[in-house]
Amino acid sequence: MANSDRIIGFIGLGQMGGPMAANIAKGGLKLACYDSAGTAALAPEGATACGSIKEVVEQADTVFLSLPNGPIVNQVAEEIAAVANPRTTFVIDLSTTGPDAARQAAKTLAAKNIAFADAPVSGGRSGAIKGTISLIFSGDKARFNDHLDVFNAFCGNPFHVGSEAGQGQALKLVNNFLSATAMAATSEAVVYGLSQGLEMKTILDVVNVSTGANTATKDKFPNRVLTGSFDAGFFAELLNKDVQLYIDNVRKAGTPSDIGETVSAIWQQGIDQFEPNTDFTNIYKFIRDTRGKK
Secondary structure: OOHHHOEEEEEOOOOOHHHHHHHHHHOOOEEEEEOOOOHHHHOOOOOEEOOOHHHHHHHOOEEEEOOOOHHHHHHHHHHHHOOOOOOOOEEEEOOOOOHHHHHHHHHHHHOOOOEEEEOOEEOHHHHHHHOOOEEEEEOOHHHHHHOHHHHHHHOOEEEEEEOOOOHHHHHHHHHHHHHHHHHHHHHHHHHHHHHOOOOHHHHHHHHOOOOOOOHHHHHHHHHHHOOOOOOOOOEHHHHHHHHHHHHHHHHHHOOOOHHHHHHHHHHHHHHHHOOOOOEHHHHHHHHHHOHHHO
C-alpha cells in the first residue's frame, strides 16, 4: 500500500494525544480518531470522528494509542483484538505504561496477527503542540522506517531503540526518572541558595553556564518557577506514575536503587499533598514549604 493511501487511527485525544493527532492531521495524512470523553469535541480539524474503538480499527491501517496508563492500554488492546474484521495491522502505543504492560499488549495483539510497537514520547504538552517531542520506538525496524512520514508530522526526534516490546518503555522511564530527579534536586538546591540571600535568577544564571546545569535549571525554573506561572503542561500525578513505574522496574531488575528510592518517596509525598491536575513544577513549592520545615 502506498503511504498516501494509508489511513491512520488515533485513540486518546487528551493532553498529549490531542496535539499529536492535530499535527498528524495538519501533515495532510488521513486520520480517524476516537476518545471516550467525546470524539466530536476533541477530534482535530480534517480528521474523521469515530464513535468507537471498533470503528477506528475497521477504518485505519495503523492505530496510535495515547492513553493514561498500562491497564487502560491493555483494555484497549483487548478491544482491538476483539474486532471481527479489522483493517488495522499495526498498533503503536505512545503512552507511558512500563515494560510489562507493553509486553502484555504485544502478546494480546499478536494472537490476532496485529503487530505492536511501544513508542512513548517525551517533551511535554508544549512539545506535543509544537511537534518537537522525541519518540522512543521499540519494534520492527522496517515498520519504523515505513512510518517515518507519520512520525515526522508530530515529533522532532524519532528514535528506533530496540526490537523487543518494552524496550521503548524502559528508556522512557529512565528519561522521566532523570527529569523528575533534576526537578526535585534543583528545588532543594535553589531553596538552599535562597536561604543564603541569593536571588533565584542569579542562581540559575550561574548554574546554567556551569557544571550543574540540567533540564530543570535551563527550562522549568526560568520559564515556570521564576515567573510564578507553574504551567509546564504536565500533571504531577502523571510524572509520579512514571517515577513509581521506574522504581518498581528497578527493583525487579535488581539494579542499584538508592537514589531512585529517595526520589520516588519525595514525589509520592508531593502527590499526596497536591490537588488533582497540579502541574509537576509545583514540586518546588512542596519542597520549599513542606519538606523545608522538617
